[in-house]
Amino acid sequence: GEDVEQSLFLSVREGDSSVINCTYTDSSSTYLYWYKQEPGAGLQLLTYIFSNMDMKQDQRLTVLLNKKDKHLSLRIADTQTGDSAIYFCAENSGYSTLTFGKGTMLLVSP
């Protein structure tokens, strides 16, 4: 069945790079997503990558996809305290639905 795994917690210092990792199981996923959830708020789409791509860069965000290993990562350059949030990896294992990981809590300390 479909499963998305993430580490639960990451702590970094302001200005460092953060790397959040995710593994998924459905090799037929055509898109993979990163969502961000700030305290008391809903999930906000950060970025997504099509499965035929290896990398996608969007300002401070870099997404790397290793389809062979079913591994997805999100790198945040120059991490700021405002980046503290929970980050969810998701795959479109179904035509219309997404399967989410349990989320990685990123804590950025000054």
Add this chain to the structure above:
Amino acid sequence: DAGVIQSPRHEVTEMGQEVTLRCKPISGHDYLFWYRQTMMRGLELLIYFNNNVPIDDSGMPEDRFSAKMPNASFSTLKIQPSEPRDSAVYFCASSLISGRGSGNTIYFGEGSWLTVV
């Protein structure tokens, strides 16, 4: 553009009471999802609709939960009777799927924070 709108944002109710959560999806979206988020289980898909028709309700925990979508701009999730273990954040989300090659970005509301005491 207005996003997905949910109400109430917060609700505290007593065990045994009926709870109704409401959602207005993004205009023009053809899919609507109800998710539940807890610390223990993460984000769970409860049910989703396509063009107002329920497609998959296998995630609905039990018969106490029901969801309706009477029209394209409104959906409800009802819990009757409510129990303390139903305490969670309930998210409504919507998406527009124009074809399999276009992805299916899902947009979330701010959530309804439910506490059953």
